[in-house]
Amino acid sequence: MNATNPPSGAGVAGATKMSAVWPAATRRDAQGNISFHGYDALDLVQRYGSPLYVMDTDEVRRRAKYFVEAARNAFPNTTTHVSFAAKAFISKEICRIVAEEGMTIDTCTLGEMRIALAAGVPGRRLVLHGNNKTDEEIALAIDNDFAKIVLDSPDEAARVERIARAHDKRAKVMLRVTVGVHAGGHEYISTAHEDQKFGVPLLAPGASASVLTGEYDRPDEVEHASEAEPDDAPRINSLYAIPPSKKDRNPKLEAALNALADGPAIAALKDIRKRDDYLELVGVHSHIGSQIHDADAFIEAVGRVLLLRKTFYATDGYVLPEIDLGGGYSVPYLDSDSSMDVAATLRRIAKAFTAEIMKGLPAPVVSFEPGRFIVGPAGVTLYRVGTVKPVVLSDGTTRTYVSVDGGMSDNIRPALYGADYEVELANRVGSGTKMLARVVGKHCESGDIVVKDCHLPADIKRGDILAVPVTGAYGRTMASNYNQALRPAVVAVSHDGSHVMIRRETIDDLLGLDVSQ
Ligand SMILES: Cc1ncc(COP(=O)(O)O)c(C=O)c1O
Numbered sequence: 102m103n104a105t106n107p108p109s110g111a112g113v114a115g116a117t118k119m120s121a122v123w124p125a126a127t128r129r130d131a132q133g134n135i136s137f138h139g140y141d142a143l144d145l146v147q148r149y150g151s152p153l154y155v156m157d158t159d160e161v162r163r164r165a166k167y168f169v170e171a172a173r174n175a176f177p178n179t180t181t182h183v184s185f186a187a188k189a190f191i192s193k194e195i196c197r198i199v200a201e202e203g204m205t206i207d208t209c210t211l212g213e214m215r216i217a218l219a220a221g222v223p224g225r226r227l228v229l230h231g232n233n234k235t236d237e238e239i240a241l242a243i244d245n246d247f248a249k250i251v252l253d254s255p256d257e258a259a260r261v262e263r264i265a266r267a268h269d270k271r272a273k274v275m276l277r278v279t280v281g282v283h284a285g286g287h288e289y290i291s292t293a294h295e296d297q298k299f300g301v302p303l304l305a306p307g308a309s310a311s312v313l314t315g316e317y318d319r320p321d322e323v324e325h326a327s328e329a330e331p332d333d334a335p336r337i338n339s340l341y342a343i344p345p346s347k348k349d350r351n352p353k354l355e356a357a358l359n360a361l362a363d364g365p366a367i368a369a370l371k372d373i374r375k376r377d378d379y380l381e382l383v384g385v386h387s388h389i390g391s392q393i394h395d396a397d398a399f400i401e402a403v404g405r406v407l408l409l410r411k412t413f414y415a416t417d418g419y420v421l422p423e424i425d426l427g428g429g430y431s432v433p434y435l436d437s438d439s440s441m442d443v444a445a446t447l448r449r450i451a452k453a454f455t456a457e458i459m460k461g462l463p464a465p466v467v468s469f470e471p472g473r474f475i476v477g478p479a480g481v482t483l484y485r486v487g488t489v490k491p492v493v494l495s496d497g498t499t500r501t502y503v504s505v506d507g508g509m510s511d512n513i514r515p516a517l518y519g520a521d522y523e524v525e526l527a528n529r530v531g532s533g534t535k536m537l538a539r540v541v542g543k544h545c546e547s548g549d550i551v552v553k554d555c556h557l558p559a560d561i562k563r564g565d566i567l568a569v570p571v572t573g574a575y576g577r578t579m580a581s582n583y584n585q586a587l588r589p590a591v592v593a594v595s596h597d598g599s600h601v602m603i604r605r606e607t608i609d610d611l612l613g614l615d616v617s618q
């Protein structure tokens with residue numbers, strides 16, 4: 102690797118560890134310099150320019166390993182797959198790192214597919230998602246024998262079948278379902294309620310989701326459940342291997358399975374099965390949202406997916422080999438945020454595979470698709486301070502607007518979701534009492550905020566370096582050229598050195614796109 106400035110911060114006397122929202126190898130020395138694996142923020146900016154995304158690749162590796170092992174430990178008796186959601190961050194180097202740690206990679210556009218393939222990740226370790234895939238994307242996935250193509254709407258099966266037939270291949274497909282669980286950090290990142298664009302609903306319009314909620318393992322209790330009185334001939338023929346007596350039937354489970362049997366998801370699964378020559382149905386997929394803190398939402402979702410699997414076995418005798426439970430695992434952005442215990446959450450998910458819901462069926466392969474959890478906390482953005490402007494507020498207090506050389510073009514999350522971040526002066530110890538400040542970008546929007554409310558040293562000045570942690574996910578990948586800003590470089594830092602992972606855009610890049618005469 103291409104080592105740059107000699108490590109300083111981590112080794113020097115007085116260097117202290119930062120809070121939990123910073124990559125583990127971040128330190129601050131007695132002079133106030135923040136460093137990553139010993140590489141000072143100021144030196145990195147001087148060498149690679151500003152703004153600068155810093156990606157701690159050791160941290161990415163550590164987090165990938167952690168998730169893969171947590172999944173394996175939570176499900177000791179079945180195969181688990183963990184796929185990295187490349188929409189959170191993608192570069193060839195990150196693809197290689199997560200692949201080395203045993204992950205597959207989830208892509209959803211031609212660009213993501215081509216980068217992952219260019220990294221040398223074989224198609225059989227790639228997944229294709231997307232609610233509006235092009236024929237070209239589908240063809241590339243089929244050509245490269247992708248591990249799965251996740252069908253997002255009922256009509257997609259016919260399209261994929263047609264393209265598979267043209268390539269004389271059998272495509273491995275999953276169906277993405279919307280399980281009706283509302284979860285996630287913001288309305289825009291919640292994906293499993295009915296009124297949005299992803300997936301196929303489980304239940305027919307008007308059917309109440311309450312039929313899918315609750316326990317199925319307590320026949321004594323459910324026997325008295327008035328909404329679920331068993332009728333004489335259960336429609337779900339193969340729910341019971343041997344028809345039981347009325348008293349041994351599980352009316353709540355039957356009600357759930359009957360409702361699912363009438364829903365769009367089962368209809369779509371049946372349709373896929375009809376195309377068996379060219380489509381191999383490998384499972385169902387559920388992703389309920391992103392930045393989810395509440396483990397209960399995952400538990401509710403997995404219960405519904407398992408009920409769907411059971412229903413399809415009962416109606417069609419087909420055992421769906423795999424269930425993919427998507428991503429969405431939250432990370433703390435602020436020192437005051439609690440952090441999700443992912444290993445404990447995965448163990449709780451495993452417990453949702455109750456005896457009654459699994460009865461008569463082999464355990465499926467269980468898959469996950471974390472994005473933010475793997476890369477979010479591994480990234481820090483460095484900015485140079487420009488204009489510093491105190492503004493007197495209507496209550497007489499002062500807020501100081503600290504403008505930096507980036508903004509919503511390198512991190513859209515505050516503007517899009519109202520996301521909050523921590524920020525630290527990274528190149529010296531400030532003096533004076535801390536002042537109320539707002540870190541803003543250089544774009545022509547008043548919503549161009551980097552950190553909405555923070556306290557910064559009163560002597561903050563032009564040329565200082567600010568560091569904003571937890572920007573490794575959905576920063577670079579959602580960056581734009583608004584105001585013709587040049588998207589910043591991504592620099593990898595690790596125990597092994599620092600080097601450019603993605604180069605900074607140049608004015609020539611911009612001019613090169615404008616082909617008008
Ligand atoms: C289908 C799918 N899988 C995985 C992810 C990754 O989500 P996260 O980064 O929250 O783990 C997303 C994004 O929300 C997604 O849409």
Ligand SMILES: N[C@@H](CCCC[NH3+])C(=O)O
Pocket residue numbers: 188290391392514574575
């Ligand atoms: N882009 C979002 C999350 C959505 C993830 C993709 N389904 C974020 O920055 O938090």
